[in-house]
Amino acid sequence: MYRILKREGRAKRAEFTTVHGVIQTPVFMNVGTVAAIKGAVSTEDLEQIGTQVELSNTYHLHVRPGDRVIRELGGLHKFMSWNKPILTDSGGFQVFSLAGLRRIKEEGVYFHSHIDGRKIFMGPEESMRIQSNLASTIAMAFDECPASTAERKYVEDSVARTTRWLARCKREMERLNSLDDTINKKQLLFAINQGAVFDDIRIEHAKQIAELGCDGYALGGLAVGESHEQMYHVIEETVPWLPADKPTYLMGVGTPANILEAVERGVDFFDCVYPTRNGRHGHLYTNRGKINLFNAKYELDERPIDEGCPCPACRRYSRAYIRHLLKAKEMLGMRLCVLHNLYFYNTMMTEIRDALDEGRFAEYKRNKLHGMQKAGAENGNA
RNA sequence: GGGUAGGUGGCACAGUGGCGACUGCACCUGACUGUAAAUCAGGUACAUUAGAAACAUCAGAGGUUCGAAUCCUCUUCUGCCCA
Numbered sequence: 001m002y003r004i005l006k007r008e009g010r011a012k013r014a015e016f017t018t019v020h021g022v023i024q025t026p027v028f029m030n031v032g033t034v035a036a037i038k039g040a041v042s043t044e045d046l047e048q049i050g051t052q053v054e055l056s057n058t059y060h061l062h063v064r065p066g067d068r069v070i071r072e073l074g075g076l077h078k079f080m081s082w083n084k085p086i087l088t089d090s091g092g093f094q095v096f097s098l099a100g101l102r103r104i105k106e107e108g109v110y111f112h113s114h115i116d117g118r119k120i121f122m123g124p125e126e127s128m129r130i131q132s133n134l135a136s137t138i139a140m141a142f143d144e145c146p147a148s149t150a151e152r153k154y155v156e157d158s159v160a161r162t163t164r165w166l167a168r169c170k171r172e173m174e175r176l177n178s179l180d181d182t183i184n185k186k187q188l189l190f191a192i193n194q195g196a197v198f199d200d201i202r203i204e205h206a207k208q209i210a211e212l213g214c215d216g217y218a219l220g221g222l223a224v225g226e227s228h229e230q231m232y233h234v235i236e237e238t239v240p241w242l243p244a245d246k247p248t249y250l251m252g253v254g255t256p257a258n259i260l261e262a263v264e265r266g267v268d269f270f271d272c273v274y275p276t277r278n279g280r281h282g283h284l285y286t287n288r289g290k291i292n293l294f295n296a297k298y299e300l301d302e303r304p305i306d307e308g309c310p311c312p313a314c315r316r317y318s319r320a321y322i323r324h325l326l327k328a329k330e331m332l333g334m335r336l337c338v339l340h341n342l343y344f345y346n347t348m349m350t351e352i353r354d355a356l357d358e359g360r361f362a363e364y365k366r367n368k369l370h371g372m373q374k375a376g377a378e379n380g381n382a
Numbered sequence: 383g384g385g386u387a388g389g390u391g392g393c394a395c396a397g398u399g400g401c402g403a404c405u406g407c408a409c410c411u412g413a414c415u416g417u418a419a420a421u422c423a424g425g426u427a428c429a430u431u432a433g434a435a436a437c438a439u440c441a442g443a444g445g446u447u448c449g450a451a452u453c454c455u456c457u458u459c460u461g462c463c464c465a
Contacts (some may be wrong), residue, residue, distance in 0.1 A: 033417050093416045114418040139415075192416090223415040243395080250411060251416040260416075273417045280420050281413090296410070326420090378397075 013356035059091035075135030135183035206241035275341035311343035362365030
């Protein structure tokens with residue numbers, strides 16, 4: 001159940017109740033594609049850094065260890081020892097990211113496994129069955145994510161197919177949720193809006209999927225090469241056409257600035273690999289901009305990553321030490337960086353919610369952006 | 383003292399007549415948005431230069447050759463074996 005607590009312009013402060021607990025929004029979901037947050041981060045760590053929702057991937061878990069294995073072991077929650085909400089992505093994004101390894105048909109998509117090359121078929125029904133076996137809190141509809149550079153005709157055809165796929169997802173999900181031996185009979189289904197950067201296609205698609213009555217609505221196919229201005233424009237034009245009584249999820253986005261801009265335009269859910277991947281690569285988010293710990297200038301820097309940050313990395317370790325760990329390829333280096341970045345994102349979301357609660361989001365957003373930009377320059381980063 | 387193998391960029395190695403020198407590591411920098419990503423890309427070897435371009439370099443010296451890291455001579459240094 002989705003309940004809006006407060007509004008400021010289009011921005012919403014809400015809560016979303018699920019069988020695995022209440023999600024306070026706006027929220028940033030922490031990405032753990034293969035049921036693991038890369039960088040040696042445990043579920044215990046997630047509890048400490050304030051993670052509300054973990055995100056895993058249908059395609060990846062189907063390939064390894066296999067959704068049947070996870071079902072046999074009682075579902076994802078039990079498998080990875082995480083009892084809060086989990087959202088599973090449908091494998092739709094892999095239709096885009098594994099472009100060289102798949103073929104799209106009306107019935108679904110034929111992949112070649114990125115692990116061993118074996119042929120895999122996934123359509124709407126398969127994706128729903130896998131997600132039902134995984135027993136995630138929220139399942140995503142199986143969609144196609146066209147490239148931002150795709151031609152209009154291609155996007156029209158693709159979006160039409162994604163709509164047909166959504167109807168099939170819905171039907172299959174209802175069937176699965178009614179079965180006696182289904183682990184999570186209250187699994188939720190979020191639809192995904194597509195249309196690249198064509199406003200009219202996006203809006204038309206939003207109207208169509210709204211009619212199918214899903215538990216939430218996502219914007220997909222953004223931050224895949226188009227400019228930030230185009231992305232913000234699409235969000236602004238499309239969100240008003242999605243059901244107002246359901247949460248809105250901007251898939252795969254993004255930078256702290258992207259999130260602030262999208263919250264302002266009415267988005268509730270986010271996820272992105274940035275904090276984890278950038279953490280592994282030594283790029284750290286701070287309130288004074290982004291820093292690259294691999295840079296030689298941090299060799300003797302005794303300050304914490306972000307002054308005043310109470311995360312497990314900043315509480316006791318210096319930039320110089322963590323830089324050394326990264327250069328020495330010690331796991332601890334990545335782990336500390338990922339923990340810091342996730343803490344930064346999760347904390348920013350808490351601050352956003354607090355600001356919305358108190359009706360000062362606009363001011364918060366302005367100050368946050370200003371702080372990160374201003375000192376980014378100070379740190380030698382734009 | 384005798385024998386033997388060898389000295390190539392910060393390190394380790396390749397190259398044995400057309401090289402202004404391969405590759406890896408290290409170092410520097412950049413990229414990464416529903417994770418084929420602890421990955422990928424570029425740069426860095428003497429001096430000069432913002433950069434480009436040009437000009438160097440293969441232990442040292444001399445020689446052979448149109449042309450030498452590569453062949454010859456001497457010097458020097460290092461490893462290993464024998465005494």
